[in-house]
Amino acid sequence: MKILHHPDREEIHLSSVLYALSDPLRLHLVATLYKEGERACGDIEVPVVKSTLSHHARTLRESGVIYVRAQGTQRILSVRTEDLNARFPGLLESVLHAYEISGDTSEIFSCADMKK
Amino acid sequence: MKILHHPDREEIHLSSVLYALSDPLRLHLVATLYKEGERACGDIEVPVVKSTLSHHARTLRESGVIYVRAQGTQRILSVRTEDLNARFPGLLESVLHAYEISGDTSEIFSCADMKK
């Protein structure tokens, strides 16, 4: 099993975190993990194929937002809540709260922005 | 003078705001405006030419992060603090606080990530 790189707490950069969270699908992913706890990739309902989901999970992992561990053939994803709160106090909470009240929580499942 | 479009408060989207703030130069810009109040483009020290600055200001304006008004030949930029706080309570403050304590505040002036 190949080792998955996770940045150390001090190596987590604000710009990278904001960028990682700026994609609606990734934000949905993080909100789901935050609310419902750790999850395997396959157990999260997203409107993309698995290779795309894997790509987004990688972006989130490399930015320091999520932790990924192997369990059999599965990859268990979880939010690095403690690390993020230590590095950027209040940030995660305010972003996810903003997400909940924003009304954009179903955005990724809509057809409004489909290709013409 | 051409009118500059600003999204209404309700039209401000979290993903767009996070994306706008995920660029180190734009984040520096917003932090400066937030700390020191409104500013003309030319009065902000940034390591890019004016056309690039104009592009970033546009990105911030269209995402709803800043307000731009004309004053003579100048464009006065300011953070839409009230609108952002109303739409996403605590978000702006936690992002800018995170920025201040992150140690990345001089990132955009460094040569570490110059082209090889």
Next chain:
DNA sequence: TCTGTTGTTCGAATGTATTCGAACAATAGA
């Protein structure tokens, strides 16, 4: 009206993101 200042827009060059399907790898379980 002429000139300098301040920004915007355009075009081009370069780089990066997003998405998919196909091929691959690792593991669990029969």
Next chain:
DNA sequence: TCTATTGTTCGAATACATTCGAACAACAGA
């Protein structure tokens, strides 16, 4: 060992971002 499950990596297609310089537009002030 064989097979099905789960996810990663690769290659290709497409789209978008970033940056610069040049040309342009709007305005202030002489």
